[in-house]
Amino acid sequence: MLHMFKWKTDEFSWVDFTIDVLRILIVLAIVVGSWNTLSEGRISFAQWVNLFIAGLSQGSIYALIALGYTLVYGILLMINFAHGEVFMAGAFSTVFLAEALNRTGFLNQSPVLAILLMILFAGLVSMTVAILLERIAYRPLRGSPRLVPLITAIGASFFLQYTFRGLYGSGFKAYPQVKILQGALQIGSINIPTVQIFVFVSALVLMFGLYWLVERSRIGKAMRAVSENKEVARLMGIDIDWVILFTFGVGGFLAGSAGVINGMFRPQGVNFFMGFIPGIKAFTAAVLGGIGNIPGAMLGGLFLGVIEAIGPNLVLAGLGIPGANQLKDVIAFTMLVLVLIFRPQGILGERLSEKKA
Amino acid sequence: MKKTIASFILLSLVSVLWSPVSAQDACTDNLGCVIVAEDEPIVIGAMLVQSGAVTYLGDDSLGGVELAIMDRNGELMGREIELVLEDSLCSAEGGQAAAQRLSADPTMIGAIGTNCSSAAQGAMPIISDAGMVMIAPSNTSPSLTNEDVASGGSHLPGYFRTSHNGLVEGMRNAEFAIHVLGTSKLATVHDGDPYTEGLARVVADTFAELGGEVVFEGAVNKGDTDMASILTEIAVYQPDIAYVPLFEPEVNFFAAQMQHIAGLEDTVIIGGGASFVAGFPENTGEAAIGIFVSGPLVTGEAYEQLLVRWEEEYGSSPPSGYHAHAYDATNLLLNAVETVAVAGDDGSLIIGRQAIRDAIAATENYPGLTGSLTCQEESPFAGDCAPGTALAMFEITEAEVYDDNWPPPVFWSFSENVSE
Incomplete structure (x- = not known):
């Protein structure tokens, strides 16, 4: 432990020392807060499990969106801050399809088919938006300093928000409830809502689908090659522009799918602004897991979801902090800081080619 | 020619400068x-x-x-x-x-x-x-x-x-919870906005003054979608009333997720004017049935005409109240x-x-x-022009959730139940 402080070396640095103290304080706060809460026993075991599962479901949504950030970063070293709006585009557009399916009764007569149809539609809408973004806003800027596409992405984010506001209005919409997802699975005293199982399983299927695509398919190999070295990939006969476009499209499809899955999980709050906060959270998740790293984005999303669900009641309430639930984001972003202090490359590590690193 | 141009410019300048100066001179108002x-x-x-x-x-x-x-x-x-x-x-x-x-x-x-x-x-x-x-x-x-x-x-x-002033709304809401619903345990949730925080504060204070017990006072963030954490905390205290003056969509999430939390089955939600929105019942779904919402009570022929004109002008109904x-x-x-x-x-x-x-x-x-x-001058109502009684407590029913009915039926009119 002592070697961390470098007391007796010539390399003593106040910055290192401060970071070390910060590390200890944060860990101490987490331990003391958790100990106090658990020893009070106000919240039952079943309630903790419910919070954990709800957190996993929320985290699955973050993970699906985070994959879009991480895919684009992996291939272009660019943060696509408009990705939250790509998620919104699919979710907002599909709410009208969902309403129509509900009105005709198809949604509850053939729920599996209806949900698949919605996922496909949302995925295609988001994919189209993501592809247009790449083609119109980002491709002309390829090769310019990294700040330029970043600022463009922020501008594109606002553009998309207000385009969809113009298209669909500023009011809120909600996904209709699907009866098949309304029940709950009872295991002892633990009650797991069916919709949360659906969210987790659907997200896992999509995530593994993506993993297979990137690791096992021919186009995945091309994506990895472009990520490694664009020029060499070009010399190998890979169409770089096509691969980058494909990557945006895949990220968009996942974001659109996440929009529908989110609509089943949290049906309310669908409007033009709905992508902003999930976008920021998903970006955080991607950084947590190690940006550019696909399994890292998945893990980061799940980790963030669980921490947000459990953290306020476990740590902050235990420390006697009033309004603990209002500080949910503090917990999430403190975790980000903590992970970056202990492991700057993220939980699973930032995956960069030797040249980029 | 040069003289003509110079004279023209001079005349223009004088006319431009002269007219506002003369009008300003006529101004005797101490704020200008x-x-x-x-x-x-x-x-x-x-x-x-x-x-x-x-x-x-x-x-x-x-x-x-x-x-x-x-x-x-x-x-x-x-x-x-x-x-x-x-x-x-x-x-x-x-x-x-x-x-x-x-x-x-x-x-x-x-x-x-x-x-x-x-x-x-x-x-x-x-x-x-x-x-x-x-x-x-x-x-x-x-x-x-x-x-x-x-x-x-x-x-x-x-x-x-x-x-209306939240002071009036908050006091009436607390009176409603105690005297009309006959409840005794209150939880309040705000989102840090002066509107929601102020309203939650007034309701909690009045509820306590009227003999009720305020068991929980908490807050969420604007933009939160996951309410499981705060609902689990509230469930520990099993309140009769959850006073939630949040805006959409947080109030929708709160209401919809509350029905899945053990210990809150009998808790009744009261929302503030922020949730008095035509889309609230439909967006919340069946969880909205039985929720009380306090909001502006605007009636009369002139208002009905305004709604007709709104429909003609904007092709929809007003998005809020x-x-x-x-x-x-x-x-x-x-x-x-x-x-x-x-x-x-x-x-x-x-x-x-x-x-x-x-x-x-x-x-x-x-x-x-x-x-x-009538605009008032005395603090704490300085600048308040609203008729304080043009408010009511509405109950969301199946008609609002499934049949697009809006506004919901008045459950308790503040003007008919004014307390001193």
Whole structure:
């Protein structure tokens, strides 16, 4: 432990020392807060499990969106801050399809088919938006300093928000409830809502689908090659522009799918602004897991979801902090800081080619 | 030729400089005057939410303002009325920026807005310093009309509102919970906005004064979608009432997720005016059935006509419940201009800034869409023009959730149950 402080070396640095103290304080706060809460026993075991599962479901949504950030970063070293709006585009557009399916009764007569149809539609809408973004806003800027596409992405984010506001209005919409997802699975005293199982399983299927695509398919190999070295990939006969476009499209499809899955999980709050906060959270998740790293984005999303669900009641309430639930984001972003202090490359590590690193 | 050009320029300069100076000279108002030159429009502003999650609130008020102007054929005293719209967001910074932009225009008489109380807190000092007026259609935070800084008041001259005071709403809500529903344990949840926080505070204090027990006071963030954490915390105390004056969509998430939390099966939700929105029942789903929402009670033939005109103009129904308040606010401002404007010798209109404030403050029994409006001067109601009793407690039923019925039936009218 002592070697961390470098007391007796010539390399003593106040910055290192401060970071070390910060590390200890944060860990101490987490331990003391958790100990106090658990020893009070106000919240039952079943309630903790419910919070954990709800957190996993929320985290699955973050993970699906985070994959879009991480895919684009992996291939272009660019943060696509408009990705939250790509998620919104699919979710907002599909709410009208969902309403129509509900009105005709198809949604509850053939729920599996209806949900698949919605996922496909949302995925295609988001994919189209993501592809247009790449083609119109980002491709002309390829090769310019990294700040330029970043600022463009922020501008594109606002553009998309207000385009969809113009298209669909500023009011809120909600996904209709699907009866098949309304029940709950009872295991002892633990009650797991069916919709949360659906969210987790659907997200896992999509995530593994993506993993297979990137690791096992021919186009995945091309994506990895472009990520490694664009020029060499070009010399190998890979169409770089096509691969980058494909990557945006895949990220968009996942974001659109996440929009529908989110609509089943949290049906309310669908409007033009709905992508902003999930976008920021998903970006955080991607950084947590190690940006550019696909399994890292998945893990980061799940980790963030669980921490947000459990953290306020476990740590902050235990420390006697009033309004603990209002500080949910503090917990999430403190975790980000903590992970970056202990492991700057993220939980699973930032995956960069030797040249980029 | 050179002489002619020089004379022309000199004459133009003199005429340009001379006319406003003469009008300004005629101004005796201690806050100065707005001089509207001949053929120039009368300029009023609007500081409304135009971006972010509660844009619907801004759109709702903007419709009210526009319809009030249209009802005058876009003219006042033979001049065109020009509306300058600024986005006040739903934050103090947004209100501050909007007020800065409007007050930079010397022809700006006053503004309708803001929507959110937080934005009003940012805008009010600037509007007041500029000698302008602002009439808010949907601010309800008690602090905005309270002059006592020590008790959290922030009222400054020039601020008026046609929306009700949260103090009145909060007290009535607590009375409703205790006397009508017969409950004894209360939990409150706000989102840090002065509106929601102020309302939750008043309800908690009144509930305790009336003999109830406040078992939980907590908060969420604007933008939160996952309420499981706070609901689990609330469930520990098993309150009879959850008082949740949150905006959409947080209130939808709260209500929808509460039905899945063990221990809260018998807890009744009471929402504030922020959830008095036509889309709230449908967006929340069956979880909305049985929720009580306090909100403005606007009735009457004139209001029905406004709704018809809204439908004609915008092709939909108003997205929130404060459009009539915005309509009334606009009329208060334009009526004040009509009352105090004096014609100058050069054909200009001279409008005293203090005179505008005085004219609005003198409003008494004005027959607005929202009721009979009388502006008060005494803190903690300084600038309050709304009839405090034009409020009611509504109960969301199946008709609102499944059949698009709106507004819901009145469960308890504040005007019929006024307490001292």
